[in-house]
Amino acid sequence: MSGTSSTGVIGSGPSALYFLKNLLDRLHQMESPPRRISIFEKSHIMGTGMPYSPETTNIHSRSNISSEELPRLPQSFADWLRDQPAATLEELGVEPPVDEEAVYPRLALGRYFQAQHRVLVDRLREAGVEVHEFPGCRISDIRADAGGGVTLVTGEGAEHRLDRVVVATGHHWPNKDKPAAGYYSSPWPIHKLVPEKDGVLNFAIGTLGASLSAFDVVNTLAHLNGSFSRNDDGVLTYAAAPGTEDFRIVMHSAEGLLPHLQFAQEEPMREIYRHVSLDELLALVDAQGYLRLERYFDKVCRPALLRAFQKDGMPEMVDLLSAPNFRLRDFVEKMTDEHDYADAFEGMRQEMEEARISVENDRPVHWKEYMDDLMYTLNFHAELLPAEDHIRLSGEVMPFLMNVVAAMPLESGEVLLALHDAGKLELMEGRVELAEEQPHADSTRIVVSGGRRDAVIDYRMFIDCGGQKPLELSDYPFPSLVRAGDVREARALFADPAEAARVPEKKRDKLCTGEDGRPAYRVGGLDIDPFYRLVRADGMPDSRLHDISFPLTTGLRPYSYGLQACNETARILIEGWMRHG
Structure with a gap:
């Protein structure tokens, strides 16, 4: 194999994993493939990624993706699970028989990714690529060298010179925890929430958000303070442990919504151009060079959603969407109202029956699936939106997508209902802000407004579960690139x-x-071009520097659909290498 280039990959989680997979797939089609790849991982565990690592999560943290929804790796998740001994499945919280449509604990996915990482590394070596792995090695800085190439600096001061680098560092949580006051800026690593020596938490706990991350917190702390079982009717129930009479969790949601539940899908894999071709999409760009959000809704979303609601047997929505004056905002408000209940838990109980019928009878909910696809398409072309539409997308559309289209596994919904029925879980509507003055050193005061009632609440433990925010330039972990103007804000x-x-x-x-x-x-985040090359302060992309980390690119890629987007992003990056060298 010809080629002299050397490539550094910072991180070894799913983004890096799918980069290796796509590189291997196209290796012999590249004019100048990398001869040497160096993979740097700050953890001592290669291949898992933060959400799936035993260093950050636990057996009570469930994934929300099944084997059939995972982009293909050398072996499918379900087949890999079937190959594991019974003791390993028990350790990973997997109850046989293995099902392609089931969701399993994140630790199981992490172990699977670790195994696939080893296979991909071996296959790259067999194809003639030198692969060097550096576990437990944190990259503290990157320099774009004046004479070409890139220098990586480790936390110990060692330097590695390479021709180009792919930043795949994944999630990044700035540590702003204040344990004395019980304030946690993120749930991760989740072990920090668990008291030492198997203690219990006999007091009220607050979470910011009612998302899938909030569920991980709720499930972990609920198991710490009690146990779940099924009654004679098969209904999941919760029994609190002795000494936890005052234990309860309050989830704070701005809109007072719980996530929608898992639903059957016609096509479990998202596609960028399922409902519109690239040429058709680019034809919508106006004379100023912008793709307007309302035009995208009118010309792409409206006809697709009309087909979806016709399939779902929802004539009222067909009539509304058939009216030209029914716009994107109207659609968001209408579908949000459909999910707005006087009691969110009773609404979830009602939706549980509908969701179970959908999943068990393989009846797709087409409008949710189509909306996922449509926003996935927009995600990979969001750099065409003007500032006005970015503001609308983040302020109006994304909260709707996260609450209404985001799919919580049915088993997770059962846990929430069991805790609520036991008087241990409630949901409070309203915007949350930390109080300007914190009167107590051992608790965190929050101010709730804009919901059904305003309130000032002190929590001995309050956890921000609002999810990954775009990183600012000041948070970028490689200061030399910032100082030299080799990166800029999106x-x-x-x-x-x-x-x-x-x-x-x-x-x-x-x-x-x-x-x-x-x-x-x-x-938000860093400026990138369509092939994930970092854009310098002068507006030009740098072919030596690529960033595919969600927190660093989410400003211009606001609806990255989890692991499927990891694969798509890696494919686009490799395509860019084949086009531009």
């Missing part, structure tokens, strides 16, 4: 400069100036 220009003056006060700190002097808006 931004979008306003199609109408006058719209900049209408940005709400709380978002005005994100206003900036584009390179042509026009008003722009910082959308």
Whole structure:
């Protein structure tokens, strides 16, 4: 095999895993394939990734993706599980027989990814690529060298010079915990929430958000303070342990919504161009070079959703969408209202029956599946949106998608209902802010407003489960690139400069100036080109530097569909190498 280039990969989780898979698939089609790959992983465990590692999660943290939804690796998840001995399955919380449509604990996925990582590394070596692995090696800095190439600096000060680098560091949680006050800026690693010496938590606990991350917290702490079992009718129930009479969890949700439940799908794998071709999509770009959100909804989403609601037998939605004046905002409000119940838990109980019928009888909920596909398409072209539409997307559409389209496994919904029925779990609507003054050193005070009732609450434990936020430039872990202007913040220009003056006060700190002097808006994360090359301060992409980490690219890739997006991103990156060298 010809080729002299050397490539560094920072991180070895799913993004890096799918990079290796796509590289292997196209290796012999590349004019100058990498001859040497060096993989740097700060953990001592190669291949798992933060959400699936025993260092950060536990047996009570469940994934929300099944084997049939996972992009293909050398062996499918279900087949790999079937090959494991009974003791390993028991350790990983997997109860046989293994089912392609079932969801399993994240630890099981992590062990699977670890095994697939080893297979891919071996196959790359068999194909003639030198692969060097550096577990327990944190990269503390990156320098783009003036004479070409890239230098990686480890935490111990060692240097590795390479031709190019792929940053695949995955989730990044700035540590702003205040354990004395019981405040945690993220749930991870989840072990930090568990008291030492098998103690219990006999007091009220608050979570910011009612998302899948919040469920991991709820499930972990519930098992710490009691146990689950099924009654004679097969209904899951919860029994609190002695000495936990005051234990309860309050999930704070701005809209007072619980996630929708898992549903059957016609096509479990998302596709970028399922409902529109690339040429058709680019034809929607206006004379200014923008793809407008409302035009995308009208020309792409509307006809697809009409087909979906017709399949789902929902004539009211067909009639509404057939009216030209029924716009994106109307659609979001209508479908959110359908999910808005006076009692969110009773609403979930009602939806549980519908979801179970969908899953057990393989009856797809087409509109949710189509909406997933449509937003997945938009995700990979979001750099075409002007600033106005980025603001709308993040403020109006994304909360809807996260609450209404996000799918919680049925087993997880059963856990929430059992805890609520036992008086141990409640949901509180309203926006949450930390109080400006914290009067107690051993608790965190929050202020709740805009819901059914305003409140000021002190929690001995309060956990931010709001999910991964886009990292700012100041958070970028490689300071030399920032100082040299080799990276810049992602931004979008306003199609109408006058719209900049209408940005709400709380978002005005994100206003900036584009390179042509026009008003722009910082959308979050780092600027990348369509092939995930980092964009320098001068607006030019650097073919030596690639970043495929979700927290660093989510400003311009706001609806990355988990592991499927990891695979798609890696495929696009390799395609870029084949086009641009």
